[in-house]
Amino acid sequence: MEAAVSGVTDKMVAFECTREGGYSCKTKLIPLTEAANAEKKVPRDWINKAGNGIEKPFVDYALPLIQGEPDRPLEQSLPRFVRLKKIHA
Template sequence: MAGKTDMMVGFSCKRGGQYSCETVLVPLSDVANAEKTVPDEWINAEGNNVTKGFIDYALPLIAGEPERITENGLPRFSRLKKTTISK
């Protein structure tokens, strides 16, 4: 992103067969003040759950375990160094 402005990092995913995803730069003008809703066909008839189509779409995005460093079985979080800045 060095030297780039007015851009957002997005994901470009390839489906079918082996799932793969790569990061891409997207112009902010394409995404600012916009929303992407869940298609109606992914909501069940009762309106209180999702369909198998949604699960098939979402599962590759959320499946698996995140890689993280642990200490004594707990996630290790970054410790920030407190620095006083003069005004």
């Protein structure tokens, strides 16, 4: 949000995570060209042999990213999103 309001364009927010001494994550801006039309595949050894479930390494990777419930305002049980005012220069 801060970047968009300050006029930054052609960038997106990415997570930079480390697991050294616990899990921590910070945000950074990266060029859209680094992320557009790119994919990061789940390693095969994170998927069970039957191909229909996950193994512990996937849980270890994903849990810090998905655990907890974010504190956010709701409207009719749906997240309330910010609406930015368009300013034409």
